[in-house]
Amino acid sequence: MSTFPAWVVREDPANPKRRRAALEEIDETALDDLPVAIDVTHSSLNYKDALALGGRPGVVRRTPLVAGIDLVGEVTASLDDRFAPGDAVMLHGAGLGEDRHGGLARRARVDADALLPVPAPFTSAQAAAIGTAGLTAALAVLALERHGLRSDAGPVLVTGASGGAGSIALALLGVAGYEAVAVTGRPEEMGERLRSLGAADVLDRSELEAEGRPLAAQRWAGAVDGVGGRILANILAGTRTDGAVAAYGLAASPDLPATVLPFILRGVSLLGVNSVEISRPLREAAWDRLARDLDPALLDALTRTVPLGAAQETARELLEGKGAGRIVIDVQG
Structure with a gap:
């Protein structure tokens, strides 16, 4: 089975009360056995992600865990009839990067209940920028x-x-x-x-x-x-x-x-306002509002993109108060 890069949070062997994150090569056996398999193309960097990548407490509830509370990508296999291979999808919150493996990896396996199609007029990268x-x-x-x-x-x-x-x-x-x-x-x-x-x-x-x-x-x-x-x-x-x-x-x-x-x-x-465990109708209503009122060009002006390998360094800047707007992680980059 081929491996792929992922930011994994583990307990620090020198101090079990602390955690540390590192970019590792893992395979799909490390992921949860969930019904929808995704090739992740983009994630984003949120405050929670910055805490997790910095080894801070309060976000990651199990270890080892793939970080990243957002993911956007393409379905490669699905046991849920709401999604099929080739679908462009996105998932935000819903326990990703907290108690479920998240989006800072090139592959993911997720539940379908909070998974949504990427809505027009947004591209996959823009959906990640919204996050x-x-x-x-x-x-x-x-x-x-x-x-x-x-x-x-x-x-x-x-x-x-x-x-x-x-x-x-x-x-x-x-x-x-x-x-x-x-x-x-x-x-x-x-x-x-x-x-x-x-x-x-x-x-x-x-x-x-x-x-x-x-x-x-x-x-x-x-x-x-x-x-x-x-x-x-x-x-x-x-x-x-x-x-x-x-x-x-x-x-x-x-x-x-x-x-x-x-x-x-x-x-x-x-x-x-809880953005983690929310009903599907409310999740859909929020994305309908974003699709209606958020100008993609304005969103692009808010966004900068960094490769997967730069996620931890960028997270450090965010924790230091140097960030502004939205940060997209090019997971394939």
Whole structure:
């Protein structure tokens, strides 16, 4: 049986409490016995992937495990009649790179339940560029709209706006006519770029980092937050009556040093966004929104591509805060 390269996370033999990732040659017997076999063409680099490739805890739940929470490729064999050899498919989240072998390998075997066809108008590389980050952004926007947010409601804050999910959230909100306000720690450097994505205004992250009042002036009709911590607490304190915040990440902190005052005095809602285990109809609805509102040319402008062998080095840069936009991994490169 032929072998193929894969980024594999293993326990560190020198310290069982630590993990390390390395590019290895493996064969298909190392993969799970699942019904759909795929030649992977592209993956992407998300914050979770960066943690896993850096040997950080909190993502990988079994070892050894192929990293990568996204994969896009071509079906080579299928025991599920929803897919046939030659189909261009994609899978994001659903346990990949956490408790199931993921997409940072040239081959994969997966369940079909969360597997979707690559939708028009996107190419396989563009579907990878959207990845879990873009799926999460779409889920967050849909959550706010299910809560009742409308485009004329007022400013909608987007934290982590220069990152993958934040960038795509800005683009989706901008196309839908929302007054999107991008939050970044690099306003002078990133301001023009964020406005080109759809931001009506750009806010310096420092305005939200200091300890604030439990209940502040009402500024935001809604927000999409990927950082957590003090920033999320301050956003909640400044959200308008009956507004909502869709939270999907913890790039700053998993803590929430807030009070119940925004919830009980203004009816503010905190909406959790889970992009791992979601229903197929909701997954399809998010991709329908992306296919409708995300311009492929704009997506290309957000994206850079690196070969499989450079994934770990690129992950290190991401953890150091040097990343922006989306990073596609050319798995065949």
